[in-house]
Amino acid sequence: MSMNKRMDGKVVIVVGATRGIGAATSRRLAQEGAVVILGGISVERGQAFAEELNDSGGRAEFRLADLSNGDSLLDLMNGVAHDHGRIDGLFNNGADLHLLDRDGDILSTDPEIFARSLTTNLTGYFLSCRAAIPHMLKTGGGAIVQTSSLAASRGDSAMVGYCASKAGVDALTRHVAVRFGKQKIRCNAIQPGMIMVENAVAMGDALPLELILKQTAGPRLGEPEDIASAATFLLSDDAAFINGQIIRVDGGMSIPLLSNSIAQS
Template sequence: MRGLKDKRIVVAGGATGIGAATAERLAGEGARVLVGDINVAGAKATVERVAAAGGTAAAAEFDLSDEVSVRALFERAVAEFGGVDGVFNVGADLSPGTIGRDGDLSEMDVAVWRRTFEVNLIGYAHSCRVAIPLLLAAGGGAIVNTSSSAAFVGEPLRPAYAASKAGVNALTRHVASRWGKEGVRCNGVSPGLVLSETGLAQMSEEFKAAVLAGTRSTRLGRPSDLAAAAAFLLSDDAEWINGQTWSIDGGGSLHD
């Protein structure tokens, strides 16, 4: 992939799943990666896999819902690598206490909505705001935000999560519109159901078959599918793509 070698990229949420797979893919393409996560043990495990494969990465503990912590993450990237060329925002609060209590609007829990927006949307805004001056100082760069098919399809549950991801799409377009002429690209990836092998092993064959039937693909999603798309959007090969959110979901959703 053109234009990732030696790029300095922050993965904000790289301990597990899509974030970990993307950190490993970026490092495999020659990028230097700072893996940030509230799960610092998971971030360090990602870095260990990168190092074992011959890549360059470092781990940092941070909290996406805390503005000070977000700023410290990027300060660490500058200290570690001398600057920032790209950002992958992928963190989200998927804990049972948050998304597990995100019922329909008649059961609205304001605390759940606040927490969801603090992490999934406001956290991304903080990350973008801190990153943009660093990208400008580097002569331009790229941000990729993680959205979700929930922002498009209309679900009977998870309205706070869906609204936060719709907000991420709007944030992505804003950054592209405001700073695109100055060399900053901002795009999004919108996964459908993407599970690790461990997660798939815990699900019944009937459920997996039902999910697969709703796609236009021969298999369910893998973290590596999103990693490939995010790496491309962060690379110089995607230099004429800006303000877009791509559905990476096996054809589960069809929309303009």
């Protein structure tokens, strides 16, 4: 079956492109005809991934992009706009998951860890949008998608920095949509459910995966390709009337489930 080419010729930047959700989305965008700019911090991994996508018939290139370094994001956006003449789409995807084991409750978490969570998970998205939007305005608009989390809208007794940063991503998303929607820039966010990316697979013994699945309406946990499908749709013209939305792609994980005995009573 041939892949839909709805992204044909669009220049799309993926920040956090070489693993998990970012890699799956980059692959899907390339399959649908986009020129994919792979932003990441590992030159070796990024260049190898770009070569893989190009060998498969896509168009991809790697460029340095570090969500904790605003200068690298500005250089990325300016460089892409200079070399390709436009930026049609931006997928902000990233979080410093290495902080999670030190990201506890408000009393136990070091303020430095909290600040680092905000820097990468929220300020990085802010700076990425800030660097890309002027180029989108020059060429008549564009689409931005950002990876949020169910943690942005659900309570948790831990991960205070991660939860706060992702809630900020949702607010940032709505701000960009309201501020620039009239100028044909759309901005939406995706809240993934439990997605079996590399770190989740590695932590399988520590994560209560069976309990999570039991509390999910669907028959399985998520794969990176599930988010890739949603992100590609939101970046495409098929989603031209969707703006400022926080969309849950979670297999029904966020639906409050009643037990059978209660539901049948």
